[in-house]
Amino acid sequence: MAQTLIAEDIDLGALWDDPYPTFARLRAENPVAWVPAAGHFFLTRFDDVVHAERNGEIFNSTAPESLVHRVMGHAFIRKDGDDHAADRRQVMPAFSPAAVKTRWRAAFQTIADDLLDGLEPRGAGDLFTDFAAPMAARSLVEVTGLATIAWQDMARWSQWMMDAVGNYHGDPALAARGAEATAGIDAAIDAMVPRLTAEPDGSVLSVLLSAGMPMELIRANVKVIIGGGQNEPRDAIAGLAWALLADPAQRALVAADAGLWGRAFEEYIRWISPIGMVPRTVSRETELSGVRLKPGDRVALLFGSANRDETKFDAPERFDLSREKSQHVAFGAGPHFCAGAWAARTQVAEVALPTLFARLPRLRLNGPVRCGGWVFRGPLTLPCAWD
Ligand code: HEM
Numbered sequence: 001m002a003q004t005l006i007a008e009d010i011d012l013g014a015l016w017d018d019p020y021p022t023f024a025r026l027r028a029e030n031p032v033a034w035v036p037a038a039g040h041f042f043l044t045r046f047d048d049v050v051h052a053e054r055n056g057e058i059f060n061s062t063a064p065e066s067l068v069h070r071v072m073g074h075a076f077i078r079k080d081g082d083d084h085a086a087d088r089r090q091v092m093p094a095f096s097p098a099a100v101k102t103r104w105r106a107a108f109q110t111i112a113d114d115l116l117d118g119l120e121p122r123g124a125g126d127l128f129t130d131f132a133a134p135m136a137a138r139s140l141v142e143v144t145g146l147a148t149i150a151w152q153d154m155a156r157w158s159q160w161m162m163d164a165v166g167n168y169h170g171d172p173a174l175a176a177r178g179a180e181a182t183a184g185i186d187a188a189i190d191a192m193v194p195r196l197t198a199e200p201d202g203s204v205l206s207v208l209l210s211a212g213m214p215m216e217l218i219r220a221n222v223k224v225i226i227g228g229g230q231n232e233p234r235d236a237i238a239g240l241a242w243a244l245l246a247d248p249a250q251r252a253l254v255a256a257d258a259g260l261w262g263r264a265f266e267e268y269i270r271w272i273s274p275i276g277m278v279p280r281t282v283s284r285e286t287e288l289s290g291v292r293l294k295p296g297d298r299v300a301l302l303f304g305s306a307n308r309d310e311t312k313f314d315a316p317e318r319f320d321l322s323r324e325k326s327q328h329v330a331f332g333a334g335p336h337f338c339a340g341a342w343a344a345r346t347q348v349a350e351v352a353l354p355t356l357f358a359r360l361p362r363l364r365l366n367g368p369v370r371c372g373g374w375v376f377r378g379p380l381t382l383p384c385a386w387d
Contacts, residue, residue: 005030084335116355243271269307277375304377308327366383
């Protein structure tokens, strides 16, 4: 008989510190658990998460009342079916493997080289703030086509929008910063439209203008790409560097074989998934792992837990470049599969990390590193020294 088990004891603060013991318990005992503290059913098993991802007509992304909609507008991340596919088709030329190879790879390399020119003589620093964050933000300035935005504003505005999107308790300060961020982005879009209309350049704004997407949708979709394109590559750059610096045996593997950088990146985002959760709304009665879900139920697809499912990965808590089964869901698994995945792989695994470790061969940790988050998760600092 279908039943609902309530996970009353789940404390979101403890989840932020370290969600993995709770996820392991839920996977074993209560894989589709109602979590009152979050107001969502938590889907913690790999197969359930993939099932929900692939069945968007039951597990809907559309949410007109959502904060994403209110802060950014009607972006494609909160659409389903043909509506979603139509917007996504117009966005993707900016993110295709060919675009990444012919256009963005060289731009990412110039950014990494420039950052390391500045870092090399310093001998020590926090590579989270001094390398990972500017690498991600300057790359995002290039890819979006918003050349008038300083990278510091890009990083800040992305964060402020995401804070406003998570502002369920209605904090007026967070709402005001979200509004400041979206106004700044709108002004940058207005400044670039004449230039990119006259001289298209393959950037997100440029391809959307060429496709004739209505301006209101362009604004929403550019914002969602800024919201999704900053923290994840930043956290993957800092997190993968930390994983390798903390484990000399794993570092030796990539030092001996540069062909392993791609695998190292995929293994890092499996191990600590930068996007740990995406929400969906159930549209019709259905059953998952013996639990009945009804229309209107909110479910949380926990990529951070699915990627540690012991039925899919041996010793999932280990960062291990030699694992054989490594098909993760850190980029999602259905129609919303990360639009920026090729750009992220190239930015992180082909450019940022290989360049960092080649330019600073005696790079080492210079203090403790702490991770935080469960909706989004990554290192909070990366104190390092080199010579
Ligand atoms: C390590 C880096 C990254 C990770 C781990 C990541 C992960 C994800 C995940 C889990 C989703 C949701 C998938 C789903 O709901 O099925 C997503 C969607 C998305 N990502 Fe990424 N992402 C990364 C980098 C980027 C970058 C660099 C960009 C753009 C510059 C980007 C743009 C997007 C967009 C636009 C979507 C929405 C796609 C849609 O709804 O169709 N992401 N990403």
